Structures are given as structure tokens and as C-alpha cells.
């Protein structure tokens with residue numbers, strides 16, 4: 001019993017880092033553009049299918065596929081920004097909601113048309129096997145996925161703090177008018193932010209495909225997960241984001257281990273609601 | 288003046304519904320001068336600034352900067368041409384440090400290689416070295432005024448529009464701020480247009496003053512002629528006595 005608990009916590013912590021990576025994408029878009037991309041989970045689903053296609057066609061390992069999917073999703077993000085997001089920025093909130101929910105439905109339908117309803121998975125990853133620590137097993141594929149996620153999260157944190165474009169993004173997030181008045185081109189900054197948010201789902205998608213399958217409605221779960229982690233973390237704290245991802249990851253794996261796997265979305269939703277009740281700005285959110 | 292104006296505003300009008308916030312305002316600012324824009328509360332000073340810097344599109348009229356028509360141009364493009372500003376209300380980047388804030392402005396002209404040199408220079412000029420790693424949300428008003436000036440200066444402007452930068456400062460802070468303004472004007476030859484309620488500041492630093500009342504220009508001239516102009520006195524007495532220390 002204790003062993004099982006510890007085991008599921010270990011697995012949950014590793015999954016949590018990937019969730020944090022997924023959430024980072026929706027978080028920077030929300031923080032900078034003040035737009036909630038309801039299709040974010042479907043970007044993950046879409047990335048997973050792309051990884052599947054590339055992995056199958058080129059006989060690549062899933063973790064290599066982001067080499068191609070990152071640029072593809074980056075460009076996809078740019079296009080989506082200029083085609084639909086840009087036009088809704090000065091509109092009412094419901095309009096933004098409608099276009100991103102619409103995008104979600106569009107992507108899900110496209111996935112159904114292209115890949116049919118059946119789930120797809122890649123061959124076992126080259127990073128197979130596991131590390132045994134006493135009675136506990138750490139799957140190497142998950143560990144590698146967690147480490148790569150951490151590297152990307154750290155990279156984005158560095159980018160936001162030190163680079164020209166990252167500074168512009170943070171400035172635009174704090175005060176758009178003022179940022180423009182000191183030379184920040186807001187449209188380009190917004191487009192770049194959206195494209196980066198989108199490209200991050202490509203990384204997550206490739207990592208997830210190294211041990212999971214994908215299906216056209218899988219986006220719901222990732223969307224849900226990312227709102228929940230974002231609600232927990234609040235805006236602006238990268239360590240808070242990672243811890244929140246881990247909390248959700250652990251809650252999920254513990255539920256799968258001890259209850260019904262099918263109830264995991266309920267648990268995540270439960271956390272989401274509890275956070276909204278008691279900590280509407282998240283556990284780590286800035287003022 | 289024999290130079291062409293740095294900033295020329297022709298018949299600028301801004302309506303908010305039925306309200307004429309700015310009504311047919313024309314003014315010039317010449318290279319190298321410190322000009323003042325004053326007027327009672329609600330006279331339209333901030334709105335004039337907003338229309339000049341591209342934050343709002345005027346209902347009619349034209350704005351020329353260095354002879355270029357910049358009417359309705361996006362703010363970042365105007366900034367690129369060499370004009371930036373500060374605000375009456377503090378508009379700090381709350382979640383950024385002083386250094387990061389200044390860096391945002393510095394990228395207007397610098398790349399990653401030389402940006403820190405610029406940042407260091409501006410931070411030194413504005414006497415912010417001890418505070419460079421402090422978050423803006425942790426700083427007080429007087430310091431934020433200097434941070435905002437630093438951020439605008441970092442864009443390497445030819446002209447700056449300063450909106451009530453003296454508001455809320457005590458006597459000592461005000462004097463050091465005035466010194467800083469004179470310094471950036473003299474040493475960096477930045478043309479200034481300042482909106483100010485603090486008369487000591489206006490009279491102390493401006494060589495020419497434009498007075499607005501209810502959206503219209505009621506007087507233009509040097510500080511002495513303005514302070515004795517009956518129209519100006521009436522405009523102020525009718526509303527609010529200028530703040531004198």
C-alpha cells in the first residue's frame with residue numbers, strides 16, 4: 001500500500017513536469033495577450049498526431065520528432081494568431097472565447113477526419129527500461145520526458161528574463177500602452193508569444209508520444225489539465241508552475257492507482273474548483 | 288526662431304462623444320528648448336499628449352515631428368522616430384526590475400550586444416544604481432518617476448513629453464528632478480515638452496509656455512508674460528489655484 005502510494009507519487013511528479021510545460025504555453029499567452037486559448041489542449045493533441053506521423057514516416061523515435069514539430073507548430077501559431085486572434089483582441093471577452101472554442105472544435109474535427117477515431121501510438125521509445133530504486137520503478141522514458149520538459153521550461157524562463165523579445169513580452173503583459181510608447185511593437189510581440197505557446201505543445205506532444213497514445217478527443221484532457229495547473233499556479237512564477245504541475249500530476253496518478261482511471265478528469269476538475277473557491281489567484285500568483 | 292519646429296501640432300481636435308477635450312489646438316516646440324504645457328484640471332493636456340504620441344487618433348488636425356506627418360501613427364513607430372513620453376499616473380512595469388524596465392526602452396535602439404552599456408549609462412544618469420535589481424512594484428512614487436524617465440531616456444529620444452512628472456514630489460525631490468531635466472536637455476540635447484501643475488517647476492525650467500483651458504490654447508509666451516496674463520489668471524482662479532510651494 002505504502003509502496004504503491006510512493007510509486008504513484010513518483011510517476012505523478014514526472015508527469016507533472018510535462019503538465020507544467022504544457023501549461024507554460026497557455027500561461028504566457030494568457031499573461032501577455034490576456035486571451036485564454038481554449039484550444040490549447042487540442043494543440044497538444046495535434047502535436048501528438050504530427051509526432052506520430054513523423055515518427056512513423058521517418059522511423060524516428062518520438063522524442064526526436066519535436067525537431068520537426070516545433071517549427072511546424074511555431075508557424076501554425078503565427079498563422080492562427082494573425083488569422084483569428086489578432087482580430088478579436090479589442091473585442092468583447094465572449095468573442096475571444098467563441099473563436100478559441102471554435103478553433104478547438106475545428107482541430108478536433110480535422111483530427112477525426114484525417115486520423116479517424118482510432119488511437120495511434122508509436123513504437124516503444126529507444127529510451128526504454130527503467131531504473132529500480134528499492135521497491136520503486138522509474139520508467140526511463142518518463143524521466144527523460146520530465147528532464148527535457150524542465151530544460152525547456154528553464155530555457156523559456158531565461159528567454160523571458162534576458163532576451164529582447166522576452167522583455168518586450170513581459171513589458172506588454174504589464175502595460176501595453178507604455179510598452180508601445182517605449183518602442184515595443186505589440187502585434188509582433190503578441191504573435192511571437194502565441195507562436196511560442198504553440199511551439200511548446202510540440203515539445204510536450206513529442207515527449208508524451210514516447211509513452212502514450214493519442215486520440216482526437218485527447219485535447220479535452222490536456223486543455224483541462226492546463227487550466228487546472230494555471231489556476232493553481234497563478235501567473236508569473238515558474239517554480240510555482242512546476243510545483244502546480246506536480247500537484248496535478250500526483251493527484252491524477254494517485255486517482256488512477258487507487259480509484260477508477262476514468263475518474264481522473266473529475267479529480268482534476270475538483271482541484272480546479274477548489275482553487276477557484278479558496279485561492280482565486282492561485283497558490284503562487286503574483287499580486 | 289530660425290529653426291523649423293521639432294514638433295508641430297496643427298489644429299488638433301479630439302472629441303469624446305460631445306465633449307471637446309482638445310479643440311483646435313496648434314502649438315510648436317523648437318529643437319533644444321524646454322516648453323511647458325499648462326492649464327487647469329481637465330484642460331486637455333493629457334489628451335493632447337495622447338494624440339501626439341499615437342495613443343489616441345485625433346478627430347482632426349495634424350501632428351508633425353521633424354517635419355514627418357505622424358498623425359495616427361502607432362506609438363512604437365513614433366518612438367522609433369525619436370519621441371517618447373512619461374505619464375501622469377505611474378505606469379511602471381510592476382513585475383520587472385528597474386534594470387529590466389530600462390532595458391525594454393533601450394532595445395529601441397540597441398541590440399543584445401550593446402544594450403547593457405546603454406542601460407548602465409542611463410541608470411547612472413538617473414541615479415538608480417542602488418535600486419537596479421529592485422522590483423518596480425516595491426518602489427515609491429518619487430523613485431518611480433525617475434524610473435519612468437530612465438525608461439523613456441533609454442529609447443534615445445530626440446524629444447520627450449513629460450506629463451506631470453513633478454506631481455507628488457516633495458521639495459527636495461522636485462529640485463533634484465528639475466536638475467535632471469535641465470541636464471538631459473543640456474547635455475543630451477533632448478527637446479522637452481512638459482505638462483506641469485507645480486508652478487515652481489514650470490517657471491523654473493521652461494523657456495516658453497502654452498496655456499490650455501477647456502481644450503483651447505488661451506496664451507503662449509515666456510514664463511513672466513504668462514504669470515501676469517489676465518486670461519491665464521482668470522482661467523486658474525475660475526477653477527483651481529496653481530499649486531505653489
Ligand SMILES: Nc1ncnc2c1ncn2[C@@H]1O[C@H](COP(=O)(O)OP(=O)(O)OP(=O)(O)O)[C@@H](O)[C@H]1O
Pocket residue numbers: 303306308326327328329330331332333334335375
Ligand atoms: N478616454 C476619455 N473618455 C472620455 N472623456 C475623457 C477621456 N479622457 C479624458 N476625458 C475628458 O477630457 C477632458 C480633458 O482631460 P485631460 O485628461 O486631457 O485633462 P488634463 O488637462 O490632463 O487634466 P489634469 O490636469 O487633471 O491631468 C476632461 O474633461 C476629461 O474628463
Ligand SMILES: [Mg+2]
Pocket residue numbers: 332333334375
Ligand atoms: Mg492630465
